[in-house]
Amino acid sequence: MADNRPIGLFDSGVGGLTVLRAVRQLLPDEHLIYLGDTARVPYGNKGPETIERYSVTIARTLQERGCKAIVIACNTASAFGLRAVRAQISLPVVDVIGPVAQAVAALYPAGQVAVLGTRGTVASGAYVEALRAAAPHIRVTQQACPLFVPLAEEGWTDGPVTREVVRTYLAPLFAGSPPDALILGCTHYPLLLDAIRESLRADFGADLPIHESGPHTAATLRQLLDGSGLRNDGSSPAQVTYLATDHPASFQASGGRFLGEPIAVAEHVDVH
Ligand code: DGL
Numbered sequence: 001m002a003d004n005r006p007i008g009l010f011d012s013g014v015g016g017l018t019v020l021r022a023v024r025q026l027l028p029d030e031h032l033i034y035l036g037d038t039a040r041v042p043y044g045n046k047g048p049e050t051i052e053r054y055s056v057t058i059a060r061t062l063q064e065r066g067c068k069a070i071v072i073a074c075n076t077a078s079a080f081g082l083r084a085v086r087a088q089i090s091l092p093v094v095d096v097i098g099p100v101a102q103a104v105a106a107l108y109p110a111g112q113v114a115v116l117g118t119r120g121t122v123a124s125g126a127y128v129e130a131l132r133a134a135a136p137h138i139r140v141t142q143q144a145c146p147l148f149v150p151l152a153e154e155g156w157t158d159g160p161v162t163r164e165v166v167r168t169y170l171a172p173l174f175a176g177s178p179p180d181a182l183i184l185g186c187t188h189y190p191l192l193l194d195a196i197r198e199s200l201r202a203d204f205g206a207d208l209p210i211h212e213s214g215p216h217t218a219a220t221l222r223q224l225l226d227g228s229g230l231r232n233d234g235s236s237p238a239q240v241t242y243l244a245t246d247h248p249a250s251f252q253a254s255g256g257r258f259l260g261e262p263i264a265v266a267e268h269v270d271v272h
Contacts, residue, residue: 002233006031006241007221008062009071010055013041014153014251015187016073017258019096020240022214023071026222029234032241033065034073035269036255039245042149043076044118044186051120054271055081059089061271068230071221072096075117075186075213079124092224097126099216100183105134107209108180112139114173116196117185119144127185141179145169145189152191153254166192166199174204184212191258242266 007027009020013036020034035058037043043051055077059070069092072078072085078095086093104113115127122144131138147165156162173179182200184190190212200206225231232238244251248266256262 001229002235003068003230004031004232004236005066005068006033006239007069007071008033008035008059008065008067009073010035010037010058010062010077011074011187012036012043012076013038014255014258015149017255018187018190018212019071019073019214019217021259022218023221024238024240026215026218027225029232029238030225031232031239033062033067033243034240035062035243035245035271036251037245037271038247038251042118043074044120044146044149046076046120048080048120048124051077051080052084056084056088057271059085059091059093061269063089063091067091069094069221069224071217073187073217076120079121079126092228092230094217094221094224096187096213096217097130097185099220100211100213101127101130102134103216104181104183104211105131105138108138109135110137111180112141112177113181113183114179115140115142115183115185116145116148116169116189117142118149119146121185127183141173143169143173145186148186148192149188152188152258155254155257157191158195162192162195163199166195167203170196170199170204174206178204178206179208181209181211184210187213188258190214243269245269245271
């Protein structure tokens, strides 16, 4: 029997919409509720306990709204909040770090992989742990890119300032032996994909595969729904509900860029 309850996704703001886009592509029959914690963004520079608390309260809000599964569509919240959310919420939970880490580890089990992320995600070591759990001989370098989030939110995806910031963050990754692949360990970074690719080519002569978490997370979610008999059947048109903890208007404005299409309606929600 089809399960027509929605899937809940959350992020610190609009970045997780890059994950929602991938989920919608792979699971077009599923109803989705997306919650952007725009009142408290950014998560990337906050402490582990704070992010853990935010993650649990948001997951609980989504559970109360009748969700059948939760996607933590934020790397920082996945790094610091996954364990607590799994322990305190009685729903299946998918994060954005495990799925991409497992896929990349399978591709380069003895290679060198570079991870770009927020300060929090890098400090947590969550990617290093997940990659090494799947491939003990993999080498991992990491680079925190705190300026990428405001650049992406402001729509500065190109231009001299962005090019210089990207070049500066990528440079340390090429100080020693160059990586075989790059992981975009933050859901905001896919907006800077072209700038990153261009800098790799122009500044470092590198044409590396770049992996982002959205498609891998969506594939893991589909497997989980199939394995637990939680799939919807498409008998009614799938709906996406957008919730924001700050003004819905600003969520709609910047969210449209991350989603790749306008967001017509978003509601305000309190999660305290
Ligand atoms: N989207 C968040 C992530 O994937 C980063 C944005 C923030 O710092 O809140 O980590």
